Amino acid sequence: xxxIIIGLGNFGASLAERLTKTGNEVIGVDNKMSKVEALxxxxxxxxxxxxxxxxxVSYLPLNDTDVVIICIGENEGxxxxxxxxxKRLKVKRLIGRAVSALHEGVLEAMGVEEFIHPEDETAERWxxxxxxxxxxxxxxxxxxxxxxxxxxxxxxxxxxxxxLNLGKNYNVVVLTTIKIIEQKNLVGIKRNVKKAQGVATxxxxxxxxxxxxxxxxxxxxxxxxxxx
Numbered sequence: 001x002x003x004i005i006i007g008l009g010n011f012g013a014s015l016a017e018r019l020t021k022t023g024n025e026v027i028g029v030d031n032k033m034s035k036v037e038a039l040x041x042x043x044x045x046x047x048x049x050x051x052x053x054x055x056x057v058s059y060l061p062l063n064d065t066d067v068v069i070i071c072i073g074e075n076e077g078x079x080x081x082x083x084x085x086x087k088r089l090k091v092k093r094l095i096g097r098a099v100s101a102l103h104e105g106v107l108e109a110m111g112v113e114e115f116i117h118p119e120d121e122t123a124e125r126w127x128x129x130x131x132x133x134x135x136x137x138x139x140x141x142x143x144x145x146x147x148x149x150x151x152x153x154x155x156x157x158x159x160x161x162x163x164l165n166l167g168k169n170y171n172v173v174v175l176t177t178i179k180i181i182e183q184k185n186l187v188g189i190k191r192n193v194k195k196a197q198g199v200a201t202x203x204x205x206x207x208x209x210x211x212x213x214x215x216x217x218x219x220x221x222x223x224x225x226x227x228x
Contacts, residue, residue, distance in 0.1 A: 004068045006051045006082055008035040012071030014123035016043045052081040062091050069095045076103055087111055148214050148221050152206045153228035162202040170224045172216035174200045179210055
């Protein structure tokens, strides 16, 4: 996968390094040369430029990039301007950083659907989320064991947990399923929110468009998602 990370503060730099270590191509962008120089050699490429300048940004390989992540946190205005520019350039997938509920509402109004909240989330958690196929979110429990939210695989749709027998086949436990419902945010924009469906049982049916919450060794969960 190819990533462009805009904003190389503590969170952005850590995420860039973790994604590089897991075999991804990462371009780190910041308008401060000191931050760019500090990461040189630790990630694939580093670039010093103004991410709000359309001409400067035009030199980035946006068409060949899978994900652009805005990690600017110290200046909401710059964050919003950089996000608007990426939306205008129609990048394939854009993840924004929100520093407050109002800020997130503004970004949602611009059409951003995925958000990073560094105050509550770690770079390691996001690296895991980005690297595993179909993963919505992840929470490390201990060592190699995690709780991972993932889209219900197409092969699982309409089947019960009894039929799938994931415990026997993958040594993975299903904790619950989550439905996505629509609600309005602080500025009146409709947004999708998660609603857990209670503790999963053998009779639980996995439906298209829902999220399945898995617990187990990360390698076993990764195998399950890759095979299905």
